[in-house]
Amino acid sequence: xxxxxxxxxxxxxxxxxLTNKELAKNVDTSDxxxxxxxxxxxxxxxxxxxxxxxxxxxAARRALKNAGLDGTEVDxxxxxxxxxxxxxxxxxxxxxxxxxxPGIPAFDLQAVCSGFVYGLAVIDNFIKTGQVKCAMxxxxxxxxxxxxxxxRTTCVLFGDGAGAVIFNALQGEGSPKDQGILSTHIHSDxxxxxxxxxDGGPASTQTTGYVRMKGKEVFxxxxxxxxxxxxxxxxxxxxxxxxxxxxxxxxxxxxxxDSTATKLGIDPKKVIVTVDKHANTSAASIPLAFESGIAxxxxxxxxxxxxxxxxxxxxxxxxLLRI
Ligand code: UT7
Numbered sequence: 001x002x003x004x005x006x007x008x009x010x011x012x013x014x015x016x017x018l019t020n021k022e023l024a025k026n027v028d029t030s031d032x033x034x035x036x037x038x039x040x041x042x043x044x045x046x047x048x049x050x051x052x053x054x055x056x057x058x059a060a061r062r063a064l065k066n067a068g069l070d071g072t073e074v075d076x077x078x079x080x081x082x083x084x085x086x087x088x089x090x091x092x093x094x095x096x097x098x099x100x101x102p103g104i105p106a107f108d109l110q111a112v113c114s115g116f117v118y119g120l121a122v123i124d125n126f127i128k129t130g131q132v133k134c135a136m137x138x139x140x141x142x143x144x145x146x147x148x149x150x151x152r153t154t155c156v157l158f159g160d161g162a163g164a165v166i167f168n169a170l171q172g173e174g175s176p177k178d179q180g181i182l183s184t185h186i187h188s189d190x191x192x193x194x195x196x197x198x199d200g201g202p203a204s205t206q207t208t209g210y211v212r213m214k215g216k217e218v219f220x221x222x223x224x225x226x227x228x229x230x231x232x233x234x235x236x237x238x239x240x241x242x243x244x245x246x247x248x249x250x251x252x253x254x255x256x257x258d259s260t261a262t263k264l265g266i267d268p269k270k271v272i273v274t275v276d277k278h279a280n281t282s283a284a285s286i287p288l289a290f291e292s293g294i295a296x297x298x299x300x301x302x303x304x305x306x307x308x309x310x311x312x313x314x315x316x317x318x319x320l321l322r323i
Contacts, residue, residue: 003172003180004120004127004135006323008067011163011291012058013044013278020156029152039254043159043279046142051085053094055162056140059287060099063136063164071099074166075132077106078123080115080139080283082312083146084108087202095138105132112196113250113311114186115139115283116163120307120319121184127169138164139283146198148210157252158211159279163287176237179302179322183236185229186317192221196312222256222310227263229318230308237320239304241266246299250309251275251285260308272298282311299323 019042020031034040046055056079064071077100079092096106111118116139123135140162147155172178195217200209226249234240241264249257251274261271272293274285281288286307293299303323310316 001172001174002128002130002169003178004124004167005170005180006165006321007134007168008063008069008166009164009287009291009294010059010062010064010066011161011288012055012062013161013288014046014050014055016045016047017042018045023156027149027152027155029156034156037255038157039275040157040279041276044161045144046160050142052081052083052140052142053085053091055142055160056091056095056138056164057098059140059162059164060095060136060138063166064099067166069166072101074100074134074136075104076123076126076135077104078109078119078135078137080109080111080119080137081141082110082112082115082282083142091140111311111315112313113252113280113282113285114309114313114315114317116286117184117307117309117317117319118186118315120181121186121317123167124181124184127167130169133169134166136164136166138162139285139287141282141284143211143280143282146208146211151210153215154211154213157280159281161278161281161284161288163284163291165287165290176239177322182320182322183233184317184319185232185236186315187225187229188313188315190313192314195221195314219253219256221314222252223259223263225310225314225316226256226260226308229316230260230264230306233306233318233320239320243304244306245270245303246293246305247271248286248290248293248305248307250311251278251289252280
């Protein structure tokens with residue numbers, strides 16, 4: 001069977017770093033509170049003249065360099081984002097025009113913090129059905145643009161950034177020993193809309209709106225849904241948590257990462273953590289964490305990697321990959 005095998009990874013974080021201490025000068029919060037409740041120490045913030053596509057293009061360029069490819073070899077660009085440059089056209093079209101061949105498909109995918117896992121499901125299906133040979137999936141966000149900087153319950157938690165992964169179609173045996181994406185599982189439950197949403201949009205307020213969240217409720221659902229989707233990924237492949245070399249979770253809160261790791265029974269040393277430095281970058285958080293694990297030599301060829309995410313919608317999902 002055809003497998004979606006990783007060919008290259010790239011990441012980009014805007015230069016500006018905003019520390020908790022700096023944030024506490026303008027918002028009624030403290031470094032101690034933010035670290036204790038979320039594990040976040042700092043976040044990166046896009047410059048005024050940087051948009052989501054700028055971050056995405058830079059991450060994509062780095063992924064192409066890492067893969068030894070130029071953009072013309074890519075057959076499909078998918079950008080997972082909840083903070084597109086414009087309502088339309090898709091941010092992915094800007095990426096394609098900067099780096100890719102004219103005429104190839106490029107579109108955005110909106111599943112908020114689960115966007116990267118949803119994107120893996122989409123590109124894996126394009127590759128497995130033989131429709132494309134090389135696909136680039138980018139998670140890119142400028143969440144700083146949709147934060148209410150007077151709302152301390154949300155503005156301390158998010159950051160900006162982008163991560164990109166290139167996949168090639170390669171023949172596998174159809175066993176969990178294959179390289180590439182082994183499975184994806186994605187879910188949604190719109191009954192939980194009011195737990196995490198943006199209070200604006202083209203068809204409602206005609207404004208962009210700001211993030212609103214019932215943090216405690218989201219936290220509670222996150223731990224349950226993340227553990228359950230991790231189990232379905234393992235069960236689908238006849239594997240156990242002991243087979244997993246690295247857990248690369250969506251980076252929302254260090255306490256969520258710890259609780260999920262405990263629930264799954266995985267050694268915390270096998271969990272890639274970047275929430276301390278990046279905060280929650282929504283669809284960009286998994287590829288950013290993944291790239292950091294590859295760049296520092298922890299994640300190696302042959303390793304089994306479990307990715308999982310949960311976000312607004314609610315949406316949630318998992319992907320199991322062999323590097
Ligand atoms: O990407 C997926 C989406 N996001 C998530 O997964 C986030 C999920 N939720 C969380 O990470 C956590 O619930 C938070 C970090 C958002 C909050 O932690 P918590 O332990 O659930 O705190 P809380 O909301 O229960 O707030 C505790 C107290 C409250 O004061 P009272 O009512 O006890 O007097 C808040 O008003 O902390 C107060 N508080 C703050 N204090 C200082 C809320 N935000 C802040 C703040 N600084 N930034």
